[in-house]
Amino acid sequence: MNLVLARSCSNSCPYCFETTERNEDRQNLISMENVNKFASWANNAGVPYLSLLGGEPFLHPKLADIIRIFRQTSPAMELQIFTGGVFNKELLEKISPQDTGLIFNINEPSDYRNPKHFKKVISNLEMAIRKGFIVVLGFNVWREDFDIKFMPSLAHYYGRTNFRWTVANPQWNCPPNVIKPEKFDVVAQRCFAMLKEAARLDLTADLDCPLPLCFFNESQLAWIRQYHPGTSARIGRCEPVLDVTPELEVIRCFALSKLTRVKLTDFPNENAIWHWFFRKVDTQLLPQGCFKHCGDCQHFKLGKCSGGCLAWHECIVDMEMQSETSKLVMGMQQALEEGQPTLALELYDRSSYYLKTAIPKFAAAIAAYQLGKHEQAFRYAAYAQDLTTNPGLRSQIGDLLQKIPLPGYKKRSHIPSGNDYVEFISNQNI
Numbered sequence: 001m002n003l004v005l006a007r008s009c010s011n012s013c014p015y016c017f018e019t020t021e022r023n024e025d026r027q028n029l030i031s032m033e034n035v036n037k038f039a040s041w042a043n044n045a046g047v048p049y050l051s052l053l054g055g056e057p058f059l060h061p062k063l064a065d066i067i068r069i070f071r072q073t074s075p076a077m078e079l080q081i082f083t084g085g086v087f088n089k090e091l092l093e094k095i096s097p098q099d100t101g102l103i104f105n106i107n108e109p110s111d112y113r114n115p116k117h118f119k120k121v122i123s124n125l126e127m128a129i130r131k132g133f134i135v136v137l138g139f140n141v142w143r144e145d146f147d148i149k150f151m152p153s154l155a156h157y158y159g160r161t162n163f164r165w166t167v168a169n170p171q172w173n174c175p176p177n178v179i180k181p182e183k184f185d186v187v188a189q190r191c192f193a194m195l196k197e198a199a200r201l202d203l204t205a206d207l208d209c210p211l212p213l214c215f216f217n218e219s220q221l222a223w224i225r226q227y228h229p230g231t232s233a234r235i236g237r238c239e240p241v242l243d244v245t246p247e248l249e250v251i252r253c254f255a256l257s258k259l260t261r262v263k264l265t266d267f268p269n270e271n272a273i274w275h276w277f278f279r280k281v282d283t284q285l286l287p288q289g290c291f292k293h294c295g296d297c298q299h300f301k302l303g304k305c306s307g308g309c310l311a312w313h314e315c316i317v318d319m320e321m322q323s324e325t326s327k328l329v330m331g332m333q334q335a336l337e338e339g340q341p342t343l344a345l346e347l348y349d350r351s352s353y354y355l356k357t358a359i360p361k362f363a364a365a366i367a368a369y370q371l372g373k374h375e376q377a378f379r380y381a382a383y384a385q386d387l388t389t390n391p392g393l394r395s396q397i398g399d400l401l402q403k404i405p406l407p408g409y410k411k412r413s414h415i416p417s418g419n420d421y422v423e424f425i426s427n428q429n430i
């Protein structure tokens with residue numbers, strides 16, 4: 001979870017997806033009252049990691065006090081500060097490397113509005129390392145002609161073992177000031193060259209915001225899996241990030257900040273907020289795919305790739321609308337109540353992978369059970385049980401699982417032969 005300490009920023013990233021937060025007439029600094037409120041909520045909620053960001057967190061005059069409060073209320077919570085690095089170096093004296101890590105988001109020198117800022121960033125970075133802070137470097141690709149050697153050589157020079165990177169994402173419903181998807185083919189080759197350069201210098205690169213699986217080609221993906229597992233693991237699915245504003249409102253992420261926000265203290269923990277956004281926002285956007293070609297893609301249909309950042313969607317999102325999953329559940333429930341389990345299963349089968357969460361899966365298990373399709377019923381029920389952490393639902397699913405007779409694994413209706421696998425593999429267009 002991330003907490004915005006100051007909306008104003010000393011940096012000038014041309015691609016920044018936080019700018020709409022700043023443009024509107026909102027409060028700049030988080031108050032100490034809200035810091036204390038957040039600290040006590042985070043402690044009760046058992047938040048394991050907290051990133052302090054903005055804008056620029058070093059612009060908050062009470063940054064050191066804020067860190068102290070978090071250290072006292074939640075000693076086990078890991079803290080890190082996301083900084084653009086443009087701050088007064090004395091501020092590093094006021095915080096301790098024992099209390100927080102630092103993530104420096106660094107741009108190429110020509111991307112700073114004030115040419116002196118790059119020097120300041122580098123001198124603060126060096127000082128932070130000398131002082132013993134855990135320091136990670138981050139880099140955002142936002143133009144096609146970026147220097148592929150810039151971040152690898154900087155990270156190497158300062159003795160880092162890795163760096164974070166992504167291709168800058170847009171803000172939903174705003175004209176993009178980042179690389180458009182039509183140019184992904186070209187920019188992917190340069191990103192791959194950057195990853196090669198990183199590996200040559202014995203660095204691993206971890207991806208921040210996700211990219212679509214088709215950004216890289218198959219052989220590039222195979223190479224990336226070996227040299228940059230932290231990049232390959234993040235490619236594909238976009239999930240709620242949860243950024244908390246100075247007013248203690250939560251947005252799904254900066255890229256989708258225009259959509260909606262909820263009150264932090266209305267929820268018991270991060271998991272509950274995550275699920276709220278997933279139900280309200282993600283299930284509306286995910287089934288459509290970010291791009292036209294997503295509809296034909298196996299990885300999209302099987303939930304392995306959402307097409308990258310959901311902010312690329314151009315559709316309208318209706319926050320008042322009942323969630324797509326709720327609609328599916330209600331349709332299936334009605335069919336079951338009317339004694340039409342076949343219809344319930346059809347509704348389930350026709351739905352997108354992304355809507356088939358635990359409850360629709362459980363409903364599908366009931367429908368299959370009523371139709372005497374016991375293997376299918378068992379599989380859906382067991383899968384639903386794995387998907388949910390809700391104790392009530394788990395126990396209901398458990399009751400159903402107790403009842404479903406299974407013929408025994410060796411007597412199952414279809415025993416795959418070697419030929420099935422050959423057929424499966426030959427259908428994959430490898």
Ligand SMILES: C[S@@+](CC[C@H](N)C(=O)[O-])C[C@H]1O[C@@H](n2cnc3c(N)ncnc32)[C@H](O)[C@@H]1O
Nearest residue numbers: 015016017018053054055082083084105168169
């Ligand atoms: C909005 S910044 C605020 C904190 C600080 N000023 C900084 O530069 O890190 C927080 C994070 O957002 C990332 N970021 C900014 N614009 C982005 C974009 N368009 N796409 C993806 N990440 C972005 C930055 O790299 C940074 O890691």
